[in-house]
Amino acid sequence: xxxxxxxxxxxxxxxxxxxxxxxxxxxxxxxxxxxxxxxxxxxxxxxxxxxxxxxxxxxxxxxxxxxxxxxxxxxxxxxxxxxxxxxxxxxxxxxxxxxxxxxxxxxxxxxxxxxxxxxxxxxxxxxxxxxxxxxxxxxxxxxxxxxxxxxxxxxxxxxxxxxxxxxxxxxxxxxxxxxxxxxxxxxxxxxxxxxxxxxxxxxxxxxxxxxxxxxxxxxxxxxxxxxxxxxxxxxxxxxxxxxxxxxxxxxxxxxxxxxxxxxxxxxxxxxxx
Numbered sequence: 014x015x016x017x018x019x020x021x022x023x024x025x026x027x028x029x030x031x032x033x034x035x036x037x038x039x040x041x042x043x044x045x046x047x048x049x050x051x052x053x054x055x056x057x058x059x060x061x062x063x064x065x066x067x068x069x070x071x072x073x074x075x076x077x078x079x080x081x082x083x084x085x086x087x088x089x090x091x092x093x094x095x096x097x098x099x100x101x102x103x104x105x106x107x108x109x110x111x112x113x114x115x116x117x118x119x120x121x122x123x124x125x126x127x128x129x130x131x132x133x134x135x136x137x138x139x140x141x142x143x144x145x146x147x148x149x150x151x152x153x154x155x156x157x158x159x160x161x162x163x164x165x166x167x168x169x170x171x172x173x174x175x176x177x178x179x180x181x182x183x184x185x186x187x188x189x190x191x192x193x194x195x196x197x198x199x200x201x202x203x204x205x206x207x208x209x210x211x212x213x214x215x216x217x218x219x220x221x222x223x224x225x226x227x228x229x230x231x232x233x234x235x236x237x238x239x240x241x242x243x244x245x246x247x248x249x250x251x252x253x254x255x256x257x258x259x260x261x262x263x264x265x266x267x268x269x270x271x272x273x274x275x276x277x278x279x280x281x282x283x284x285x286x
Contacts, residue, residue, distance in 0.1 A: 037079030171195035
């Protein structure tokens with residue numbers, strides 16, 4: 014029986030490769046139930062022998078073409094995606110997790126290098142929003158703002174939407190939509206200095222949603238040494254004194270040290286390059 018399995022797996026893979034025109038470095042996701050392979054209902058006759066027959070047949074073909082193999086488990090294993098370590102190191106784990114969350118767990122997943130690239134871009138928007146809030150906190154004021162109450166109410170509405178869709182058969186795709194609704198509200202409101210209360214509230218609610226989804230778990234905060242911080246302060250002082258030549262000189266020095274300065278209406282942001 015397993016020879017038939019191997020033969021069928023090989024034929025199916027070659028047909029897929031001919032149609033997909035994949036390039037080296039891309040991944041092929043195999044989503045199948047070993048129970049169904051041997052003619053039983055899903056989850057009722059799992060057999061490692063059937064799985065081994067499939068992998069043993071298709072892996073050499075993929076290796077020869079420079080493609081990575083990934084296997085998607087069934088819903089009994091939460092549709093977990095098992096991937097080669099080399100692929101995980103290339104793409105990172107978080108984009109794969111985002112991909113899994115971006116569609117309902119009962120729906121097929123469209124998987125490709127281009128889609129992973131889109132997932133990386135979406136995650137970057139989330140990281141940027143979180144970094145934006147950290148920066149906003151450094152310029153926040155003590156007094157409550159006129160629009161704070163309405164802002165926090167809009168944030169709460171996003172949370173309520175998130176809870177509603179997640180309670181509806183774990184609809185993570187719509188949960189992500191609610192999260193990005195919150196991102197848009199936050200980015201719009203924090204275009205100028207706001208109260209510490211409002212910024213901290215947004216941070217807390219944002220973190221609640223990303224924690225539920227298991228996103229931004231690898232977020233890193235970077236500290237600068239005292240000398241770099243002093244140069245940034247000197248540049249800010251030069252700009253305030255309209256000594257733009259000196260400000261540009263310091264900016265170039267910082268860039269040479271791997272620090273890029275981004276001027277915003279709220280002040281100067283920095284990032285390592």
